[in-house]
Amino acid sequence: xxxxxxxxxxxxxxxxxxxxxxxxxxxxxxxxxxxxxxxxxxxxxxxxxxxxxxxxxxxxxxxxxxxxxxxxxxxxxxxxxxxxxxxxxxxxxxxxxxxxxxxxxxxxxxxxxxxxxxxxxxxxxxxxxxxxxxxxxxxxxxxxxxxxxxxxxxxxxxxxxxxxxxxxxxxxxxxxxxxxxxxxxx
Amino acid sequence: xxxxxxxxxxxxxxxxxxxxxxxxxxxxxxxxxxxxxxxxxxxxxxxxxxxxxxxxxxxxxxxxxxxxxxxxxxxxxxxxxxxxxxxxxxxxxxxxxxxxxxxxxxxxxxxxxxxxxxxxxxxxxxxxxxxxxxxxxxxxxxxxxxxxxxxxxxxxxxxxxxxxxxxxxxxxxxxxxxxxxxxxxx
Amino acid sequence: xxxxxxxxxxxxxxxxxxxxxxxxxxxxxxxxxxxxxxxxxxxxxxxxxxxxxxxxxxxxxxxxxxxxxxxxxxxxxxxxxxxxxxxxxxxxxxxxxxxxxxxxxxxxxxxxxxxxxxxxxxxxxxxxxxxxxxxxxxxxxxxxxxxxxxxxxxxxxxxxxxxxxxxxxxxxxxxxxxxxxxxxxx
Numbered sequence: 001x002x003x004x005x006x007x008x009x010x011x012x013x014x015x016x017x018x019x020x021x022x023x024x025x026x027x028x029x030x031x032x033x034x035x036x037x038x039x040x041x042x043x044x045x046x047x048x049x050x051x052x053x054x055x056x057x058x059x060x061x062x063x064x065x066x067x068x069x070x071x072x073x074x075x076x077x078x079x080x081x082x083x084x085x086x087x088x089x090x091x092x093x094x095x096x097x098x099x100x101x102x103x104x105x106x107x108x109x110x111x112x113x114x115x116x117x118x119x120x121x122x123x124x125x126x127x128x129x130x131x132x133x134x135x136x137x138x139x140x141x142x143x144x145x146x147x148x149x150x151x152x153x154x155x156x157x158x159x160x161x162x163x164x165x166x167x168x169x170x171x172x173x174x175x176x177x178x179x180x181x182x183x184x185x186x
Numbered sequence: 187x188x189x190x191x192x193x194x195x196x197x198x199x200x201x202x203x204x205x206x207x208x209x210x211x212x213x214x215x216x217x218x219x220x221x222x223x224x225x226x227x228x229x230x231x232x233x234x235x236x237x238x239x240x241x242x243x244x245x246x247x248x249x250x251x252x253x254x255x256x257x258x259x260x261x262x263x264x265x266x267x268x269x270x271x272x273x274x275x276x277x278x279x280x281x282x283x284x285x286x287x288x289x290x291x292x293x294x295x296x297x298x299x300x301x302x303x304x305x306x307x308x309x310x311x312x313x314x315x316x317x318x319x320x321x322x323x324x325x326x327x328x329x330x331x332x333x334x335x336x337x338x339x340x341x342x343x344x345x346x347x348x349x350x351x352x353x354x355x356x357x358x359x360x361x362x363x364x365x366x367x368x369x370x371x372x
Numbered sequence: 373x374x375x376x377x378x379x380x381x382x383x384x385x386x387x388x389x390x391x392x393x394x395x396x397x398x399x400x401x402x403x404x405x406x407x408x409x410x411x412x413x414x415x416x417x418x419x420x421x422x423x424x425x426x427x428x429x430x431x432x433x434x435x436x437x438x439x440x441x442x443x444x445x446x447x448x449x450x451x452x453x454x455x456x457x458x459x460x461x462x463x464x465x466x467x468x469x470x471x472x473x474x475x476x477x478x479x480x481x482x483x484x485x486x487x488x489x490x491x492x493x494x495x496x497x498x499x500x501x502x503x504x505x506x507x508x509x510x511x512x513x514x515x516x517x518x519x520x521x522x523x524x525x526x527x528x529x530x531x532x533x534x535x536x537x538x539x540x541x542x543x544x545x546x547x548x549x550x551x552x553x554x555x556x557x558x
Contacts, residue, residue: 028528028558045247058262058290059245059431059450061417062438066248076430076452078245080262080300082293100292100321101300104430106472107454114452114473116302116488118321131320131332133520134503135472135490146503146521148319149332151346156214156369160523183528183558186214186369231433244448244476245431252434264431266448266486268479286478286507287486302488304507317506317518334505335518337532342400342555372400372555 032159033185038119038178039166040083040099041091044069046172055081059104069171073112074105085119089166089175097121103136112137115145119178121153128152130180132161147182158184218345219371224305224364225352226269226285227277230255232358241267245290255357259298260291271305275352275361283307289322298323301331305364307339314338316366318347333368344370404531405557410491410550411538412455412471413463416441418544427453431476441543445484446477457491461538461547469493475508484509487517491550493525500524502552504533519554530556 045053047067057066059078064070070077080102084095101117112135119130129152134145142164150157159182168174231239233253243252245264250256256263266288270281287303298321305316315338320331328350336343345368354360417425419439429438431450436442442449452474456467473489484507491502501524506517514536522529531554540546 030527030558047248056247056262058247058264060438061428061430062419066246075454076428078264078430078450078452080264080290080292082261082298098293100298102290102292104452104474106452106474107470112454112472114488114490116300116319118300118319120321120323129321129330131334133319133334133488133490133505134523135492135501137492144501144523146523148334148503148505148520149344149346151320151330151332155216155346156344158521158528160521160527186216233434242433242448244433244450252432264450266450266476266478268447268484284479286484288476288478302486302505304486304505306507306509315507315516317520319505319520334520335530335532337506337516337518341402341532342530372402 028183030183032181032183034157034159034180034182036180036182038085038087038096038180039089039175040085040119040178041173041175042081042083043173044079044171049172054083055079070105072108073110075108077105079103081117085121089177091175096123096125101132110137111139126153128154130154130157136163138165147180150182154182156184156186157182214369216369218367218369220343220345220366220368222366222368224271224273224282224366225275225361226271226305226364227359227361228267228269229359230265230357235358240269241265256291258294259296261294263291265289267303271307275363277361282309282311287318296323297325312339314340316340316343322349324351333366336368340368342370342372343368400555402555404553404555406529406531406552406554408552408554410457410459410468410552411461411547412457412491412550413545413547414453414455415545416451416543421544426455427451442477444480445482447480449477451475453489457493461549463547468495468497473504482509483511498525500526502526502529508535510537519552522554526554528556528558529554 043052043054045056058080060066061076083099085097086093098120103113103115105113115136116133131149133148142162144160147159162179164177166175166177229240231242243263244266246252247262269285271283272279284306289299289301291299301322302319317335319334328348330346333345348365350363352361352363415424415426417428430452432438433448455471457469458465470492475485475487477485487508488505503521505520514534516532519531534551536549538547538549
């Protein structure tokens with residue numbers, strides 16, 4: 001009987017220990033609990049394409065203007081966007097949602113941006129939103145940003161999104177492939 | 187004795203399994219560990235209300251200015267704010283903190299914004315901050331954004347906040363009801 | 373035998389309970405799983421220091437301009453930065469990474485800002501990024517913001533960063549000590 005009681009306490013201690021570890025550090029699983037790939041399409045306003053444009057410069061340094069991109073790797077240009085999200089790389093495919101938010105070019109000697117945006121889904125496949133933040137050193141083939149939260153179908157999600165410039169045309173159009181790997185699903 | 191050892195290992199295995207699951211996916215509890223309702227009040231500068239205004243346009247597209255809101259659903263207007271937070275819906279109630287951050291109108295054909303802000307508390311009830319990010323399709327009756335972190339009393343918090351426009355007066359005043367549900371409390 | 377089965381079920385119940393608790397609330401460990409201290413250095417463009425400047429005003433209220441800081445505690449100034457990160461407080465030490473993002477002064481009667489930025493590491497010691505967001509009431513000796521995510525060496529990190537103004541020179545230079553405490557490591 002005494003042995004059983006000791007064993008019981010030992011178990012309880014182990015359970016407690018391993019839980020603390022689970023919560024803070026050790027036995028996390030690096031296999032995504034959900035994985036999704038999307039494309040989004042950004043058409044920047046350049047003074048002549050108001051009808052098609054999905055984004056526009058709304059902040060710029062003292063030495064620049066808000067119609068064309070600034071010199072020095074666009075340093076200081078703040079762009080707001082509302083871009084269609086598609087399942088494949090075709091701009092004209094039926095959008096499954098909108099990528100909404102902003103990017104700021106933040107470096108003078110190379111193209112790099114800081115991103116804050118959401119994927120807002122309102123399709124038969126997905127409802128809800130995913131929120132993203134992170135640095136985008138856009139000359140790198142791939143770059144990772146954070147999935148910092150989610151709502152609806154993506155309630156409380158967290159993860160990493162790998163961005164890849166799938167295509168671009170001068171300073172007016174670019175298409176980003178977004179490989180979303182969620183490691184916390186509820 | 188042998189049976190007991192086997193049973194012990196079985197238990198340990200189960201503990202391990204369930205912890206990995208807990209960390210990544212399965213047995214999360216969708217019942218909030220903390221719930222808080224607040225109101226915050228935004229008075230936008232319009233050229234004539236410098237004394238009372240709690241927010242101002244600081245970025246706008248090339249075709250707009252920073253004194254009055256842009257056309258096309260205010261697309262491209264970036265607004266910074268420092269708004270009082272109250273426990274009830276009365277602008278003149280004693281504030282319990284300040285809502286500080288920004289919103290950007292990001293869509294041409296409907297009112298939608300992207301929000302990045304904090305609730306900064308410094309009252310007898312609450313000390314610390316909650317940080318928020320997400321899309322705010324403000325024509326919807328309610329919309330969910332993410333609680334992406336917290337400090338002080340809200341150390342490491344994560345959750346979802348449901349926003350509701352409780353009242354507004356033209357383009358100068360609006361009041362948001364914020365129903366904060368935290369699902370990760372430390 | 374019957375007793376053993378009851379005890380087994382009791383254990384399973386306890387394991388389940390404590391896991392749900394671990395995931396949402398109770399037995400989190402407030403001891404950091406990783407702690408890092410860095411300094412970053414911000415040199416604001418003021419019209420005369422284009423060569424050395426690491427940041428620039430890119431948004432400002434209607435009553436201000438983008439070359440010098442606005443009155444009223446710089447309310448409304450949006451600054452983009454790409455600042456060197458060093459291990460010690462010497463601006464000329466070899467940088468281990470770059471702090472990239474933005475801050476917005478968001479209050480009229482006291483210096484307070486809202487921060488969204490990343491630490492981007494590309495050194496022998498660290499590779500990857502840490503993403504931050506939060507309110508910075510910069511007249512306080514220390515202030516806490518959230519680590520909202522990470523990539524690479526900081527995969528899925530979450531935590532709190534304590535900022536301290538280590539030095540400043542007028543409105544052109546400041547140095548922030550950043551004490552990063554991660555409580556979720558993968």
